[in-house]
Amino acid sequence: MSITHTVFFHFKADTKPEDVKATVEGMFALKDKCVKAESQTPYIKSFKGGKDNSIEGLQNGITHGFVVEFASVKDRDYYVKEDPAHAAFVKGLLPLLEKAVVVDFEDGVY
Numbered sequence: 001m002s003i004t005h006t007v008f009f010h011f012k013a014d015t016k017p018e019d020v021k022a023t024v025e026g027m028f029a030l031k032d033k034c035v036k037a038e039s040q041t042p043y044i045k046s047f048k049g050g051k052d053n054s055i056e057g058l059q060n061g062i063t064h065g066f067v068v069e070f071a072s073v074k075d076r077d078y079y080v081k082e083d084p085a086h087a088a089f090v091k092g093l094l095p096l097l098e099k100a101v102v103v104d105f106e107d108g109v110y
Contacts (some may be wrong), residue, residue: 010061
């Protein structure tokens with residue numbers, strides 16, 4: 001069963017716009033950079049995201065959101081725990097963030 005991995009960023013107030021742009025571009029690049037170790041083939045099923053434009057006012061500082069779909073828990077776990085491309089991205093990202101929110105789910109599992 002597929003896993004949906006949602007990620008939301010609240011950048012620090014002093015983060016430069018060009019750093020936000022580079023970070024978002026880096027996040028999107030993970031779709032191609034994240035490959036299975038044994039086959040060197042990409043394993044992210046789908047990827048989308050962007051800058052918040054909600055009119056509800058419930059963002060609590062969150063400015064960007066992303067939805068990443070994996071074919072399996074195994075693929076998601078590799079991405080989070082082992083993938084060197086993801087690890088390098090996170091290392092560069094953390095100094096820019098006030099906070100991040102991550103929620104993963106399987107469709108229909110309550």
